[in-house]
Ligand code: NAD
Ligand code: AHE
């Protein structure tokens with residue numbers, strides 16, 4: 001079949017809208033009509049050329065929601081008509097990682113996914129007979145996609161696609177990092193570095209679990225009002241507080257119990273660790289840093305009890321947890337609506353990247 005898609009031809013170049021050929025689902029795979037997709041900073045990161053795994057030409061996008069249109073042989077958990085959120089972190093429930101119960105990082109298809117291919121080592125997209133690669137196993141900047149059954153969370157049918165697509169990455173990553181990775185407890189003090197599409201969800205997660213002080217840090221003063229609406233109690237702009245670690249320690253009698261880095265900058269990663277309370281503070285890295293960047297700190301920071309952790313997809317097990325997060329939205333336990341600042345047509349997708357770079361959007365959503 002044919003599908004309309006925004007194609008990334010090379011690093012740094014705008015996406016172009018193409019009509020691609022799409023092969024149907026093979027055993028264990030499903031064909032999904034993507035109804036809406038968010039634009040995450042990680043899409044920009046890969047498009048910029050900073051991603052060591054970035055491959056071109058490819059169809060980017062990993063924050064979608066849609067409807068199953070066809071299933072391949074052997075698919076048992078999905079049928080045509082099911083509403084789904086594609087998962088860049090699948091959940092096979094069989095691999096060593098899934099069975100460990102210690103991580104959400106299912107590795108069943110990670111190798112081929114990182115090479116822009118389906119599990120059988122081939123691409124389903126092509127143009128003029130030449131393959132166009134998949135991205136993160138999802139490629140939601142295409143109106144139709146093929147992906148493995150284990151990489152689809154089945155969701156309720158009354159959930160609006162143009163909102164819950166954001167649960168495919170940003171909402172789950174932010175809230176999940178608080179509740180699944182850090183397991184923040186009521187009364188804890190929290191610092192959130194970066195108040196964009198991820199950081200604001202960390203803030204709403206921290207408020208959900210009853211955190212005490214929720215300190216937001218961002219260079220963009222425009223982020224303060226939205227962050228306060230989502231539960232931030234204190235705002236610090238590094239332009240006004242050159243020693244941000246000291247400013248956070250002063251606000252919290254020695255440091256926060258938990259910090260979250262939601263920028264992807266190795267300098268703020270270090271600050272996020274060092275603003276944690278001696279003896280027990282934990283810092284969670286969510287931001288994705290560009291190729292070649294490394295983190296550093298004095299080992300004494302760890303010797304004296306601070307812990308450095310990372311979180312991918314909020315530590316969520318997609319097929320299990322994503323449908324629950326959709327329920328939280330439908331039950332009005334979480335607010336997603338206010339974070340979706342722009343809705344665009346696929347033809348205008350490059351504008352979505354421009355808005356992100358200019359700090360003018362929280363989330364732009366492409367509606368097919
Ligand atoms: P975003 O562009 O919406 O937000 C980034 C925010 O950081 C902006 O508000 C910006 O003003 C602020 N910022 C930038 N530099 C800063 C600095 N030096 N000090 C203070 N604030 C600064 O991005 P997003 O979609 O929220 O993504 C944030 C990061 O999280 C990215 O690196 C993205 O790749 C990553 N990410 C990781 C996961 C994961 O699973 N680990 C999932 C999604 C996104
Ligand atoms: N290819 C990148 C890795 C980027 C990365 O860490 N991705 C996150 C999700 S970001 C979503 O917006 C992730 O899930 N990582 C775990 C994994 O297995 O990729 C690089 O830097 O190499």
Ligand code: ZN
Pocket residue numbers: 040041042043062063169170
């Ligand atoms: Zn993302």
